Amino acid sequence: MIEEEYIRLIFGLKLKQVRTDKNLSLFGLAKVTGLSKSYLNEIEKGKKYPKRDKIVLLADALETSYDQLVSLKLDKNLAPIGEILQSRILKEIPLDIFGIKESDLIDIIAEAPLKVNAFISTLFEIAKHYNLTRESFFLAALRSYQEANNNYFEEYENEVEQFAKAYSIDLNKKIEVSDLEEILIEEYGYTIENEELSKHKELNNLRSVFVPTSKTLLVSSETDTSQRLFIYAKEIAYNYLKISDRLFTFSWIKFDRFDQVLNNFIASYFAGALLIPRKRLVKELKMFFENKQFDEAKFNAIIQEFTDSPETFYQRLTNILPKDFNLKNLFFLRFSYKPERGDFQLTKELHITNLLEPHANERNEHYCRRWVSIKTLSELPNLKNEELFSCQISSYTHTDNKYFVMSTATKDPFRKGYYRSIALGIMITPHSLGKLHFLHDDSIPVKRVGVTCESCSISDCEVRVAQPRNLERKQRFGQTDEVVKEIMEKYK
Template sequence: MDNDLIRMILGMKVRQLRQQRHLSLQDLSKKTGMSASYLNEIEKGKKYPKVEKIMALAESLGEQYDDLISLRLEEDLGNLTPVLNSPLIQKFPFKLFGISAQDLIQLMARVPREMGILARMLEDMGHNYDMRVEHFFHTALRSYQIIHQNFFADIEKKADLFRKQQGWERDRILTYDDLVPVLEESFGVSLDDSVLADHPVLNHMRSVLTADGRLLLHSSLSKPRRAFAAGRELGYHVLAAEERAFSSPALEVGTFDEVLNNFRASYFASALLLPRDRVHRDLKTFFKLSHWDPEAFVTMMESYKVTPETFFYRLSELVPHYFKTQRVHFLKFARRRGERRVQLAKQLNMSNVHIPHGIGLKEHFCRRWLSLYVIDELEMHPEKGMVVGVQRSQFIGYNSEFFCISIAYPGMLDKDDLYSVTLGFQVDASLRKTVKFLGDPRIQARELGQTCERCPLSYDRCEERTTEPVIHQRLQEEKEQLQALTDLREQTMVEA
């Protein structure tokens, strides 16, 4: 059991026994010879006293030593057992959100029965939806990113300092060939692309770090993807990340720190490959164009020698910070060639629009989404290699409009895997002032739903509909029933 939890259990027991015996902290201080402030820290789970002090506490409280240090909870505190044993409670990064273990234990001690019920409810939800602790970790990480508007000045500064230490100009575009010597000479990591592609089990992996310090890269990775993998490995070392993933994608997540450090190392890589001052200048120039120019956008992206995903995600970090456009969402969709169902593979939603996602989502995303349209376009015209699209999207039921840019591209390891990345900006006064071509009539405006199952548009209003609006219909029926119930009750009251 975690040391924090051991301290908290002892603290709860001391507090409960003291209150049962109607002793104040000052009373217990006189009995034990310990200061009231020290006893208060024990009760809050901040301190774990030495053996002789625990013996003094046990004697003063009329409790057996073994019972006091036991991790078993009884009577009123017994309801906390499922809470303290819950993997979610033990591993969730409460400190990241300004909640200490002591804050949590004080809440649990005040309402142990309610906290026990909450823990069982969370456990049941996890089982019902096949949710693992790592899913909670990723949800916590996204919340952490949203709190910080996905901009982390400390990592930006470390990337700037690292560039300076290597003698690289502040705005220089770095490549895989620039990063490899630094990895090898400064951190003892060698690169090897001769193993993964032929591995009988792990040939789907993009990279694996071996115990002897070799970074194995899949031989099919492009230079931009290799550069990002090398930049992320540099990030792990520069940021001194102890807990980390050793493969990409990660097969198993043990702690939240692994998830957080993977994000921070990836952020470092993007900050290294796309220096923020240069990106800021390029975006200002592009946004001043009088009309939407897809060729200019692609040229700007390709000048950084990174993948579309890396470029778009970097924009989700810098646009809210530099252009004061806070309502931004990043989406990555995946679909197999020849299949209709798409998967939301990655998302960061800093907007006020609900984007359906989650474990086991069986609904059909709206085919009017630009993200899906560009994938369909790429499948119909694979010779293009990449499809760029732009759209003004009005979500049904939300009083807001988004300017969206999407790029679809084929998978690197399997060409039948099709992907799209999308960046959406809420259209407001700030965006209208920043993006001069926002009113370009060639940018199509479309009304969209979330999923076909939730959309109120009928077949005659939406040719893209793929299935019946069963969820919308059910919600409408429930709404009508509630209204009918209200009317009936009011009518009965009038007659009476």
Template sequence: MKIDPIRLIFGLKLKQFRLEKGWSLQELSERVNISPSYLNEIEKGKKYPKTEKIVELGRILGKDYNDLVSTDLKTVLGPMGEIMGNKFFTDIPFEFFGINPSDIIGMMVEAPVKFAALINTLIKIGRSYNVSVEKLYFAVLRSYLEIHKNYFPELEEVAENFMPDTEITEAVLKKYLRIEHQISTDLFDPQKKPALAGLRTILLPKKRKLFLNTHLSEKQRLYGLARESGFRHMGIKARPLTSTWVSVHSFDEVFNNFKASYFAAALLVPQQTLVREFRRFLLDSKWNAKRFFQMIDQFPVSEETVFYRLFSILPVHFGLEKLYFLKFQSVDGRPQLIKEIHLVGQHDPQENRNENYCRRWPGISILEEGEERKLKTQISNFEHLGHRYFEISLVKTNADGKKESITLGIEMEETIHSKIAFLEDLKVARKEVGQTCEKCPLFDCRERVAAPSVLYRQRQMNEIQKAIDSLN
């Protein structure tokens, strides 16, 4: 639920005027003949009184009607005026994290100037880094996934109970959409409508028709139909109408799109099957790339979807919780990180837009190799940071002809060898790695593409601090 600035501003003013009189809610209630509970709802921005009650409140508080209803905050609450009208702030889905938007009113009233300074600072930081409301929504969703370890048993159950004992095929899902929801399917040709080339599916609600891109593979069509079936089966209303975001209207749309996508992946890659197959794979004492491909190719989805499903089940079913998922794309010969999720803390391989990622990361080095579809496994040792990770990376070419890599990383803790038997296999490469070239202490690295400038600056600052300390 979005914050309603009109209600919140009215509630802020009413509470401030009441406190100026030194009255409790009960005392104001007795004077104005409004229950304390209803007054409390008004002050929290949940309710908005009728005109006659506003007039009476103004008379009791010694304020004009306009003093109460105007959104111009001229009192000590003045710094909050710009905040309350700022879309960046009012669109934050506080309730998604268990925070009632009205609860922040207390902080506003207690220290409005400091609170306004804090929020304004966050807004300015967001603007400096070009953080739009849409980017905020996706950042919130990503944080939510990390908090829940990217596993949602209620969605798993919904997928398991959808058409049990039925093989999920394109024909089955089309029939389900047509009969159960009166949604027919059609095709659109991106060559005739080039502007739509980046879209896989388009829903036209008024025509009750789902359009599929003619250039989709069989797996992509099936996933698009499964996603649409998820929207329908779960009764989701607030949702995007296209597979790729054209515009974002609310956080509900973003979250519901995630739910439908999760449903589609869980439907097409059932957790019981994936857990059974992956457990067998991990118990083999030898790394076997061919067997890994056989395991992921049995599912009618993309390699990325299977990797993402592994990312979901590893914490719950294998006790491997310290994970990260990275997706790189080669853009003008340079690796660009386009997707990143971390579980249980922020791990060493992470986004850094202003520096050059370590070229020894398997997800980057595999991009520079010529093969169309290849696996690479590696134990990456961030010795200077005190962490080691087992990584599986896969390179593929996307529908636009661009090379992409996906990486599943697992932090190596004491118990990992009892869960992954092939870690001692020499086929699994071992490398010393860094975060970025600019921070890396591996001075003899042949893959380096930039000088360790950040490391030099840090060492210089350390020397300055030592010199200062020696003066004491």
């Protein structure tokens, strides 16, 4: 059943369309029907639905039928809006986390339906062209939510401290697996099973499955210590924060609603804040940032002090740096790579400020091989190392922006034969130069980089894997435009 508010809106859209087709103003319709202009305005905005006698009056005044007005069928100009309203997509869009009311959108649609329809149709065409899915839409909404809050959430930072106090967890020490396992079993009644998942080859990519009816947590026997800690910490978050609408697998394989995606993020944030406590990390970073040279060994030692997972640590930096060091011009990237395939897939990204580089592309273009995250990822499979770290200052060819970028590459913990790299970029500004003293270190390599080979202007690039066809096309059009201007000037 279509919700009552949508029936009102569809009726209002049709009434306004018929009225404007008749070249009749709202004042004119009020005059011929005897209904007030304000009442008619509320009908057209979908705020009120008239009784039968008033619908008959409106139909007569507009020389249309009663059935035509009350029908939920819209003509081709308004049909896409009708489909959206009936599909309940407005219920799926997480408007509330951005402080937007659904009624606000409905008012906008009612005010200019044809323009909104054209805009929505354009978005649909873009979505089809770039093969955007419901999943990518929700993940994009989540990223926007994180970026809008500088990826820092005081509420969950406080919840972690309260939890630690309530359960006698010393946040000044590295948490042990046994600490969290005991809480899950004794406090929340969990049963933890370690062998079942390994019996099913289809579940090789999963590290855990939670069965809510029996409170059984199935954990893969192949999980390492850092993965198990994170799984346990997320389960504690779901219980301690009383989150019931949740995902049941790690890594997740499907979701039904945006709230599940959001709650998964909240539980992950809680887990990261528990395993890498803010106050202790800030203290370590302040001392590290005072160094005049970038000390790679010291940086990796800080990571190991908190976790065996570089990704968890880099993610945590995206929470702490904006809040405690006012370093908000950040990006976070995660790449996946299988040597046999030879392509690099950007599987996760976050930009604390909405700057455009570097960014994912949906056109299967080739990411710049000069990125340090691509460099570490391509080199690691040829080494005996389990992990490879590197850093550089990346200077983008098409802007004046420079970033200090750190990257760590490891074997993918979830997929055999794959590798992944994590990168964190900090924009070089007067503020960051004042905070990070090692940015003045001349020994840090500096590289000119692009975004993709297809759009890159570096003519002597030694690692280019595709011709700059997008750039060449732009230059060709620019030359054509210049000649046209000259001709117009000649014959004006």
